[in-house]
Amino acid sequence: MTAAAGASRRLGVPDEAAAGAAIAVLVPYxxxxxxxxxxxxxxxxxxxxxxxxxxxLAVNRVADxxxxxxxxxxx
Amino acid sequence: MNTVxxxxxxxxxxxxxxxEFLAGRRQPYLSPIKxxxxxxxxxxxxxxxxxxxxxxxxxxxxxxxxxRLVTARAAARGLDAAVLSxxxxxxxxxxxTLALGSGVLVIALLLQLFRRHVPFGAHVVFAxxxxxxxxx
Numbered sequence: 001m002t003a004a005a006g007a008s009r010r011l012g013v014p015d016e017a018a019a020g021a022a023i024a025v026l027v028p029y030x031x032x033x034x035x036x037x038x039x040x041x042x043x044x045x046x047x048x049x050x051x052x053x054x055x056x057l058a059v060n061r062v063a064d065x066x067x068x069x070x071x072x073x074x075x
Numbered sequence: 076m077n078t079v080x081x082x083x084x085x086x087x088x089x090x091x092x093x094x095e096f097l098a099g100r101r102q103p104y105l106s107p108i109k110x111x112x113x114x115x116x117x118x119x120x121x122x123x124x125x126x127x128x129x130x131x132x133x134x135x136x137x138x139x140x141x142x143r144l145v146t147a148r149a150a151a152r153g154l155d156a157a158v159l160s161x162x163x164x165x166x167x168x169x170x171x172t173l174a175l176g177s178g179v180l181v182i183a184l185l186l187q188l189f190r191r192h193v194p195f196g197a198h199v200v201f202a203x204x205x206x207x208x209x210x211x
Binding site: 015026028029030031032033034035036037038044047048051052055056059060062063064066067068069070071072073074075 | 090152154159170175181186189190193
């Protein structure tokens with residue numbers, strides 16, 4: 001996610017494209033990691049991967065906003 | 076050093092470090108919490124290059140809210156904009172890493188919902204490895 005955000009800022013790529021690139025890496029990563037760590041049926045892994053990606057992006061967005069405000073507040 | 080390199084290489088094999096840790100093969104790798112902080116350390120180094128700096132964040136904030144917050148904070152603290160920016164850039168990566176760390180618990184709780192018979196600690200291990208990679 002840092003690499004995607006960095007690339008978008010450095011290369012002037014739209015945020016949406018950077019988010020798309022991050023998702024394109026995260027989806028297979030989460031899928032393979034879950035399949036390896038929690039062996040089970042394909043639909044089960046797909047469901048978990050989807051839920052994990054949605055949560056990861058949400059957490060990242062919230063963490064981003066909180067970090068900026070918290071950093072400013074502690075200066 | 077070999078342990079660090081082996082662990083970082085292991086991160087590129089999704090789920091491998093988790094499986095190894097849970098199987099008891101822990102010696103060759105960094106512990107999950109160290110993996111997370113090692114990834115955070117790499118993020119600290121890369122953050123300025125990746126545009127995690129105040130001027131860059133302000134430039135990308137189309138709403139103008141961040142600029143308003145920064146201006147208000149600089150006025151309240153009586154700080155010069157350059158000094159505030161410098162301090163912000165130094166502090167942001169560590170605060171961001173801690174904030175993102177809360178995601179570890181969120182993902183572990185999600186996995187616990189799906190796999191109740193697996194101990195919660197195993198989910199935390201998975202989430203630490205997963206979020207370590209996500210920081211990059």
